[in-house]
Amino acid sequence: MTTALDLSPVSGPSAWRGDQLAGSTEWIYRLGDAELAELEAVGRRFLADDPDLRTVTADDYPLPACAGLTEECARQMDSGRGFILVRGLRTEEYGDALAGAVFFIMGLHLGTPMKQNEVGDVLDHVIATSNKTLDDPTALPSRVRDRLPFHSDSSDVVALMCLRAAKDGGSSSLVSGTTIYNEVLRRRPDLAPLLFEPWHWDWYRQDHDAPAKTYASPICSYVDGIFSTYAGMSMIFSAQDYPEIPRLTEDQITLLHLFDEISQQPGLALDMDFQPGDVQWLLNYAALHSRTGYVDFPEPERRRHLLRLWLKRDVGRPLVPGFGKNVVKARGEEREEAVKEGGRFRIADAVVPNFDWGN
Template sequence: MTVHVLEPACDWRAADVADETRWTLELSPADIAELEAALACAKARAADLLDVTRDDFPLPSLAPRLVEIEAQLIDGCGFARIRGLPVERYSDDDAALIYWGIGMHLGKPWPQNKHGHLLGDVTDHGKSGADSTSRGYELGGVALPYHSDGSDLVGLMCLRKAMSGGISTVANALAIHNELVRTRPDLAALLYEPQPYDYRGEEPKGGEPFYSMPVFTEHAGRLFVRYIRPYIEASQRHPDAPRLHPKAREAFDLVDAVCADPAFNVYMDLEPGDMQFVNNYHVLHARTAYEDWPERNRKRHLKRLWLETARLTDRPEKFRNFSSHWAQKRTKSELKLDA
């Protein structure tokens, strides 16, 4: 196939986004008061966080700025940070509800796993990477490579950071696509072909333990990216999964190398109360290894949202919310670390 540069307006290098104020919303005392009023309103209207809608979490002054963030995520640099929430004032449940409320202004919730979690916990779940059913959000301490998640947007809110390490980083997958188009069009074209992904034990009942998707998909003039190399490699444990071509691994190696190039990535150390939102189709995210606190109630802990944005009105079939069997349930993670 013939490949070509896509969405040049969203193609950035690190130097283009070096000014953190371009992608950071600093909450003012008035903003925090508005969030606390919305928290009280939501708690009065709904007993369950999952029942809280955008209307239940009114943000008259913040909402227009969240609309701007949503536009930046889809038609701009593809990532944003909200900073300054005094998370130490709140219980984990109240902090999660504030985060959920903000999320509802950015999109509709999207199931994250076979449990149907619409709000997840990213922390050490005591699982090992050697466990064939483990997923990144469950692994403690280890670095996570650059990857995308299975939704339009992914959000993380830091409740508590690690004793050291655990730095978040993002890389511009759209810029990497365009770089490959210019320099290695043969490998770029190969990444438009379906690649196998391990379901990690979360496949449909009676279904194959792997699925196939291209890394790059063009649809309605936009680029859609799905890249989780550990799951691609893990698919090879299934004898019926398509075998990876050496050229595919060459392409993956090149993607990984460009992600690691400082010209293509941005590091941010998320402080407690910080919220990061990323466009999964334009930006890959990762984290560095970390050393955790020994006390359970101090361990690194982030809350996670997957969201569908109304700003995208057309998607390929496999990139649509609730097209997955995971959507048969609607739950939230109940992990408690603050007690």
């Protein structure tokens, strides 16, 4: 394994710009009739079987007609742009339980579900459960309506299924980590090496039940010619709230502000307006994600509502030791599946948000 720094621009399909992709549909995979029919049929069998979400496997629910879909999603995440949007599911006709079943099955064929909180949930929700804003230190980013800063999630893959869109706003925004790095290198080559050093991240702000306040990870990894990014500058800054964490240096602060400034540079990000049934698959090491602020419909049942999966995708991607939120375990990697009571491990329960979470 070669981890020596090579401070030169990184090329390849992951080094994209949003303004170059916005006018095309090459990043959208539209389901064919046979694929749609298979996903719906297998989803209904999943509902009838009602398996435990902690133990069910892809082999239990094969998808032969969707082999091309699975291969293309895998290819784009592993060696392509780092993301793909799958369109064509008729979720408004299904009901949330069937939609969630289809989503979960697709995920099983692309990786191993990971628990997303300390009650062990492997299917979680992005939905506003209160009127808090991110200025409130008790607010959870997935449960407010604010615009989110660009960040990486705590997994190899993060996937989102849109059940219901917002009344206004709420676009999903992606930006290439490779492109950001190249621009940092162009502007401030003297600061770029700091990206490969460990940083302290706020764990509590991401999960109030987390067993520790912080964890540590570099922002960039470059191993055997494979470049990866793990970012979330707001989580690095909020970790400074804890007196036991070393203070950021002036150069580190300058670099974090520069990274965030570049991520918001016009033309860099790709914004996509989710339609009900859209499924976005994203490799966290290739692209950062965000969303625009949004306005909900007044009726609670019409709130913007996304289902979220975190997947461990073990395809041998080389990473420096301790990269990313490595403290999070994949399903099955620890025997105490639920540290606290309250986890939802049947699909009909799992698709119903816990409205107490994040309040």
